[in-house]
Amino acid sequence: AQTVTQSQPEMSVQEAETVTLSCTYDTSESDYYLFWYKQPPSRQMILVIRQEAYKQQNATENRFSVNFQKAAKSFSLKISDSQLGDAAMYFCAFTSGAGSYQLTFGKGTKLSVIP
Amino acid sequence: EAGVAQSPRYKIIEKRQSVAFWCNPISGHATLYWYQQILGQGPKLLIQFQNNGVVDDSQLPKDRFSAERLKGVDSTLKIQPAKLEDSAVYLCASSRQTTNEKLFFGSGTQLSVL
Structure with missing residues (x-):
């Protein structure tokens, strides 16, 4: 079974600064996908960024980028130029590349942005 | 496009009572998932439907939980x-x-059992 671990229950960052959220995972599969989801107080999970395991290049989406270290099974999220609207719970998630598309989530990191 | 609709937004019940949640997925989406998110944890998959058939319900506590997706659209x-x-x-x-494929989430139903 796959597991996803987020070791930082809470993080804070000054507005306009950069913050990195950590995630490690455990799997015996070679084909899989990794995700970062944002959950604001509205509770709706919003996809921030996605990484295919077979791609060596790290994914980027505007101010969001990942550092994907496949051998170390590490998948961190970097948020640059943090904005007040970035404050939320962030969840790292994993899904196998084979079969059905079921997400396994970590426990989340609560990010606060300080004005 | 309209998002995933869920109702009610909040529900408070006494233990041993019954409760039902409703979900209307995005039009044309064949696959529907129900996740349970306990406070302080990430969501956990309960059941997955493909059209009106069950793909995986291995984590659904079947002695008390049930789910259906009639006509492959709405789900309860x-x-x-x-x-x-x-x-x-x-x-x-x-x-x-x-x-x-990208998953689109609804805003969820918060259940409190007293």
Whole structure:
């Protein structure tokens, strides 16, 4: 079974600064996908960024980028130029590349942005 | 496009009562998921539908939970009887297909069992 671990229950960052959220995972599969989801107080999970395991290049989406270290099974999220609207719970998630598309989530990191 | 709709937004019940949650996925999305998110944890998959058939319900507590997706569109998740440990947010998500597709989530139903 796959597991996803987020070791930082809470993080804070000054507005306009950069913050990195950590995630490690455990799997015996070679084909899989990794995700970062944002959950604001509205509770709706919003996809921030996605990484295919077979791609060596790290994914980027505007101010969001990942550092994907496949051998170390590490998948961190970097948020640059943090904005007040970035404050939320962030969840790292994993899904196998084979079969059905079921997400396994970590426990989340609560990010606060300080004005 | 309209998002995934869920109702009610909040529900408070006494233990041993029954409760039902409703989900209307994005039009045209064949796959529908129900997740349970207990406070302080990430969402956990309860059941996955492909059209109106069940793909995986291995983590659904079948002695008290049931779910259906009639006509492959709307879905209902029911708990009967509810226990204190069922207090959680119940999230519905949908996607076009089962693999390699972005999931769209609803805003969930927050259930409190007293």
